[in-house]
Amino acid sequence: MKKIILTGDRPTGHLHLGHYVGSLRERVELQNSNTFDEIYIEIADAQALTDNADNPEKVRKNVLQVALDYLSVGIDPSRACIFIQSAIPAIAELTVYYLNLVTVARLERNPTVKAEIQQKHFEASIPAGFMCYPVSQAADITAFMATTVPVGEDQEPMLEQTREIVRKFNDIYGETLVEPSIYLTTNKAGLRLPGIDGKAKMSKSLGNGIYLCDTPEDVEKKIMSMYTDPTHLRRDDPGHLEGNTVFTYLDAFCRPEYFPEFLPEYANLDELKAHYTKGGLGDVKVKRFLNKVMQAELEPIRARRHEWDQHLDDVMDILKDGTAKANAKANETLHSVKKAMRINYFEDGNLLK
Ligand code: TRP
Secondary structure, eight states: OOOEEEEEEOOSSOOBHHHIIIIIHHHHHHHHTTOOSEEEEEEOHHHHHTTOTTOHHHHHHHHHHHHHHHHHHTOOTTTSEEEEGGGOHHHHHHHHHHGGGSOHHHHHTOHHHHHHHHHTTOTTOOOHHHHTHHHHHHHHHHHTTOSEEEOOGGGHHHHHHHHHHHHHHHHHHOSOSOOOEEEOOSOHHHHTOBOTTSSSBOOTTTTOOOBTTOOHHHHHHHHHTOOOOTTOOSTTSOOOOTTOHHHHHHHHHOOTTHHHHHOTTSSSHHHHHHHHHHSOOOHHHHHHHHHHHHHHHHHHHHHHHHHHHTTHHHHHHHHHHHHHHHHHHHHHHHHHHHHHHTOOTTTOGGGGO
8 A cells, every 4th residue: 555645734824833843844754754655735725714714815825835834844845745725626525425424423522623612712603614624634634545644643633533434434335545644743842842931832823932934033032031940030949841841842852963062061951951950050041052952943944945935936836736736636536436435427327327
């Protein structure tokens, strides 16, 4: 069986460091490992519209920005196919058939959707399209016969629901679709990167994010204002690492070579942590180090973004070619699905007799 990746993001804003450690960095590694036969990356504008129907400009304006985020982290359009969801009609068609394989009660139990409904204050006026987006996401994934879906852990309920739909479909209509698995980052700190306020996960709505396209000055300002350990008042007080955002970020981003380069008086992160815990190491010093680490990590990303920014016509071509390729693949799947369901009437004249 072919090894196929499908993943994607909603274009509702710029991508941030949470997206980067949670999934983007992993996707680039998987791409460069050359162990996958096909890679598809979807800009999920139709899904973004399920809770932005009244604000399509927001979604439209972010399509190109997300494409630039992908290219700037190192997604290589010659190896990965980047495409726009709404331009793939087969996904919408598959969604219609899959909706019949899912109960309303099952949709209401999806924990990620439940949390989003609360967070977005939908109360009694949940858009039906929003309630059903996990089904459309199952169509995204299965349209490409994906085996592997690299995403953040909040997407596990979507994968679970996709596998249920696949099993049900294959059960009723015969072996047609492939059950996908989630691919999570192996970096523990990256699983749930907190925002700079240390409170919740980094998110646009909470305004606690550091974005891949932030200027070096913005990144520095945000890092210097980061939440640390509220009991670490004086430098000599013993510090705590648990819930200390600066150390969580170091766990997520620091590489061994950054110590000789930026903080040679410590051999490694363990030594730095030990000194902090014992007392005698100030927050400002750790933050300055983290700032150097982050600038080093973000510099190549910024440089690539700057480069692509000068060639936006090429980015448009990448999206156009990617979408054409994605359409060919998704149409193939739709064809097999309709055949399995025996609704390919005009291909097989006997079906109507
Ligand atoms: N739901 C995902 C998110 O909010 C985005 C997405 C849409 C997606 N379709 C997908 C992710 C298919 C993986 C596979 O981030």
